[in-house]
Amino acid sequence: MRILRFYQINKVMLQHGLDELIPGKWLPWYAKLGRIGFFWLRNKHPDKSQGTRVRLALQTLGPVFIKFGQMLSTRKDLLPPEVATELSILQDQVEPFDPELAKQIILQSLGLEKLSDLFSEFETKPLASASIAQVHAAKLKDGNQDVVVKVIRPNIQQTIQSDIELMRTAASALQKLLPDGKRLRPVEVVKEYERTIIDELDLTHEAANGMQFKRNFENSTALYVPTIYSDYSHKNVMVMERIYGTPISDIKQLVARNTNMKRLAERGVEVFFTQVFRDSFFHADMHPGNIFVSTVNPNDPQYITIDFGIVGTLNSEDKRYLAENFIAFFNRNYRKVAQLHVDSGWVPSDTDIDDFEASIRKVCEPIFQKPLAEIEFSNVLLQLFNTARRFNMVIQPQLVLLQKTLLYIEGLGRQLYPQLDLWKTAKPFLENWMKEQIGLKAMYQKISTNLPYWSEKLPEIPDLVYDTLKQVKTLPELQKLQFEAQQEQLRQQHTSTLLMIMGTTFIIIGAILPMYQDNWWPSGCFDLLGLGCWFFAFRKKRS
Ligand SMILES: Nc1ncnc2c1ncn2[C@@H]1O[C@H](COP(=O)(O)OP(=O)(O)OP(=O)(O)O)[C@@H](O)[C@H]1O
The missing domain is CATH 1.10.287 (Helix Hairpins)
Structure with a gap:
């Protein structure tokens, strides 16, 4: 079976000319010989660009590879920009699976005899079909509430496991073969992917995350989080309130509804920073397919978000250093940025601060030559991470997630309102947060938080x-x-x-x-x- 899948993957890759992406001089003789051996598998898309061929190949290989492509599209530090941009097109247009099978999974998971025990209506035709799951619209019998039922694709666990195994083998071969293999870190990329995708396979994780978001944004005018019906949630099935918003990518529709685009773009930034700095719990799968805008009040637009499979968390030290980093950065205080990296333990304590400061200055000064409104925040962070990596920065998965999310938010914000000045929007927020962390108010807050603990320990x-x-x-x-x-x-x-x-x-x-x-x-x-x-x-x- 695995041999067959291996052959199929090879076939798709060769038929999309992906072997041509690796310069011939890098390939050892046996790889070249193997390529000649598969003489009947020719590149069928010689007229298409590299990026398009990679995207088409991943699409042909199915859900696991599509999701991998989505993840890769955010790794602009590893891929040529053209390929990364093309991969970001990979949305969730995946073949649906048999709805009868979906119904069976629902009955089995929720312990029902028939669907009408729980739903007064159930649409057999899927509302959407994504890489991991399929979504059906329904109506709850109790209360007549419109809901959607998310069902994990059958056998996806086995497919993912065996495909990841093959990906791992290919990645370690690439790491050894390619002269640039070490820098591209394919093995690490596959590992990161595995971690994310395995988490997404369990809908009870998503349900718990969704409920936490709902609590964090209760009564918020900026973000609406649909209700999750925890009683009807299972590893393979999740029932949630159906939402009716305009997809964020449908800019024409948003404009036609007279949406206040400037407000909308700024709100996106505010919501993101609120999640990161106030709640330490952020939605980390912010691709456009997961964000909608409520149609209720276009002048004061409210976001709606779904798909809580991937979340990021930061501890208070990370938050503090991050906020200080941003502020020092935009004040062009590179010395402080370097020092903060050492103080936070992100780079080793024996790092040469002068050298580190000079390297940060070298990559960042050109960015600041542009007007502030044109500076890409996420790019700044990316450059910073890349520089720090050369100084042995230990990879911080939570920061990588954050940087990727910021990339989405910024891209989205600029699409909605090209003049969006991310720094101007974020600065007051960060400065306020910093003020709350230090000074008398912060001290009072810390004391009042710790007081019950101290009073418990006092008699001892x-x-x-x-x-x-x-x-x-x-x-x-x-x-x-x-x-x-x-x-x-x-x-x-x-x-x-x-x-x-x-x-x-x-x-x-x-x-x-x-x-x-x-x-x-x-x-x-x-x-x-x-x-x-x-x-x-x-x-x-x-x-
Ligand atoms: N509560 C909802 N109300 C209306 N439509 C929804 C809802 N939840 C999901 N959908 C539709 O189903 C699609 C897929 O849902 P979701 O993104 O949760 O699935 P997924 O398999 O996790 O996808 P991804 O590949 O993005 O991880 C969404 O893009 C949206 O169109």
């Missing part, structure tokens, strides 16, 4: 103080005892070494004596003495 303090004082009183005595024990140990070791030397000398004498005289007993005595010394030496050593 007198005992702790008493015990500590008691220990301090007996400390000199203890130290004296320790010192004496160490001295005794040293003495024992010296005696043991001396006895070993004496024992060895006696045995040598015992061995030499028979050469000069006929009596055996003097040499026997020396041997015995020697063995005795060794015996006592070992005993001393072990005591």
Whole structure:
């Protein structure tokens, strides 16, 4: 089976001329010979660009590869821009699977006898068919609420596992074959993909994330999160409120509805920074297929988001350093940026700060030659990460997720409102947040958060103080005892070494004596003495 799949993958890649992407001089003789061996598999799309051929090949190979392409499209640090842009076209136009199968999965997962036990209506024709799941519209019997039912593709787990296995083999071959293999880190990329996709296969994760977002944005005018019906959620099935918004990519429709595009673009940035800095919990799969705009109030537009399979979290130190980094960065204080990287432990503590600062300046100064409104925030972050990587920055998965999300948000914002000044929108937010983290207000907040903990520990303090004082009183005595024990140990070791030397000398004498005289007993005595010394030496050593 695996051989067959391997052949199929090879066939699709060769028929899309992907082998031509690797310069001939990099390929060893056996790879070239193998290519000639498959002479009947010719590039069928010689007229198409590299990027288009990669996209078409991934599309032909199915959901697992489509999702991989979507992920790769955000890795502009690894791919040529043309290929990355082409891959970002990969949306969720995937062949639907048999709706009867979907119904069976729903019945089985939710323990129903028939669909009408839960739904008053169920649309057999899928509403959408994505890489991992298929979505059916329905109406709940109880309350008549419009919902969608998301069903994981059957057998996708096995397909993913075996395809990833093949991807891993191909990645490690590429890493060895390509001269640039180390920098491209294909093995690491596949690993990252595996982690993300495996998480997405369990809809209970998504349901829990969705509910957390709903709580975080309860009553928000900026973002609406549909209700998840946790009672009807399972590993393979999830039921959620159906939303009716305008897809964010449908700019014509948004304009026709007189949507305030400037407000919409700025809101996107605000929502993102709120998720990152206020909640430490951000939606990390912000591709346009997952974002909609409510049709209710076009002048004060509200976002609607779905698909909570991938989320990112940041701890308070990461947030603090990130905010300080952004601020230092836009003040062009590269020294501070370098220092922050060291302080946060993102780069090793022995990093040459002068050298690091100079490298950051070299990549970032050209970016700042542009007017502030034209600077790509995500590009700034990307350049920073790439520079830091050369200084052995340990890859921080949460920061990579953040950078990718920012890339989406920024791209989207600029599409909606090309004059969007991301920094102007984000700066007050970051500065406010920083103010809240330091100063009197922050101190008061920290104290009030920790107060219950401290009050719980307070009664233990007198005992702790008493015990500590008691220990301090007996400390000199203890130290004296320790010192004496160490001295005794040293003495024992010296005696043991001396006895070993004496024992060895006696045995040598015992061995030499028979050469000069006929009596055996003097040499026997020396041997015995020697063995005795060794015996006592070992005993001393072990005591
Ligand atoms: N609550 C909803 N209301 C209306 N339509 C929805 C809803 N949830 C999902 N859809 C439709 O189904 C499509 C696929 O859903 P979703 O993005 O959750 O699936 P997925 O398999 O996780 O996709 P992806 O490949 O983006 O990870 C969406 O693009 C949207 O068109």
